Amino acid sequence: MTAQDIFDKLKEHGYKITPQRQEIIHLLAREKRHMTVEDIHNHIAARFPNLSVDTVYRNVGVLERLNMLDRTDFGDGKGRYKLVEREGHRHHLICLKCGFSEEVDFCPLDYIDQQSIREKNFAIERHNFEIFGYCARCGKKGDK
Template identity: 40%
Template sequence: MTVEQALQILKKSGYKYTGKREEMIRIFAEEKRYLSARDMLEYMQEHYPALSFDTVYRNLTLFAELNILEVTELGGERKYRFRCSTEDHHHHLICLSCGKTRHIRLCPLDGGFGEPEGFTITGHKFEIYGYCSECR
């Protein structure tokens, strides 16, 4: 996903364009890692000193609902990252220190799990946590 695509999703969904929303989306596009609401607030307060945590959190929640951001929970805290630009099925390695991610093509459901009887799988999430070579 690109910044422009994310802004188009907001517009098509009937949400107002604001400089704050664009700035948040640009930060995620540049960072390419998971960020908490507090991380985002720290980035944003440089340009928007009166910005509240609630405003940041509401926008992160909106972006996640619109599938602009992916969400995970690390250390008991929700973290967000820009949605992957690739549409192929993949999962992530996630650094517990810096939040950077790396794609992995391995999927545990491919190993013969199959379709469980009496249940239709519509999606799943598989993440591996550890430390990248820079943080190790």
């Protein structure tokens, strides 16, 4: 999904394309990694010194509600966000050091016996699957 696709979808849903919103979207498009709201704020605060963390939270919330952001948690309770690259559900390999993530092109649920889950009287509504480790760049440094 390109920045222009996101701007078009925002307009479609009646949202204004503010300079701050543009900057958040361009940053996420450039970074190609999951970022916390605080990361996003820190990256753009110099350009927009009056921008509050609350404004970033609101913008991230809008983008997430419109299914333009993936949200994940690295196990520390902080939400991290990355622009959606394609429609449908996704799974990722995520570097614990730099936050770089890459989509995997399969769904692990396809390899699980779902009949045994249904027999337990459980209906799956959604699922998440992320593999956490170190990317080639961070893993080579040896300072995990």
